[in-house]
Amino acid sequence: EAGVAQSPRYKIIEKRQSVAFWCNPISGHATLYWYQQILGQGPKLLIQFQNNGVVDDSQLPKDRFSAERLKGVDSTLKIQPAKLEDSAVYLCASSPTPDSYEQYFGPGTRLTVT
């Protein structure tokens, strides 16, 4: 079974630029999560999707972050414009159902904002 795929793996941008990350979850997994992990901290949930609908985006900075999950499969997370404090690893995870505690994580995208 293929795991969660993410791209790019690394990205360096200047502040005020925009950036997008892509995630392909495990086939058949209805629920998809985006996490932000700042160096030295645990992952923080940004947004949770159930199929192509948003379940929880209470911690997503909506003035600059946006996310979508078209057709309930792949998802993209965008930051526009980026700030220095957005430097982090962005992790995508998927699970079979929204109340499942089995989450499968992708390798993450490491973003550096200079």
Added chain:
Amino acid sequence: KQEVTQIPAALSVPEGENLVLNCSFTDSAIYNLQWFRQDPGKGLTSLLLIQSSQREQTSGRLNASLDKSSGRSTLYIAASQPGDSATYLCAVSGADSWGKFQFGAGTQVVVTP
């Protein structure tokens, strides 16, 4: 608001020693607690999941205990190996959290040959 703390932040042990990793949480009304492993450049891998009604969970050399009333969990790794070098994170979920976790910052472990 739930807060999860892991102490120490880093730990170095010689191969063969037992590892003891600690996790504490402020709100005892949890649904379950999970221990994850994170390797550099890789995502998180679940190691053990303990339901709130359980006291411990075991898998191979790993054993995790849970004391809900005191807000503590401990992960024991017996006879450590260099391959156990990684960051270990604990995460708790509330009863109404629908699969969402509150993570600790992790303990970075180095096992030296």
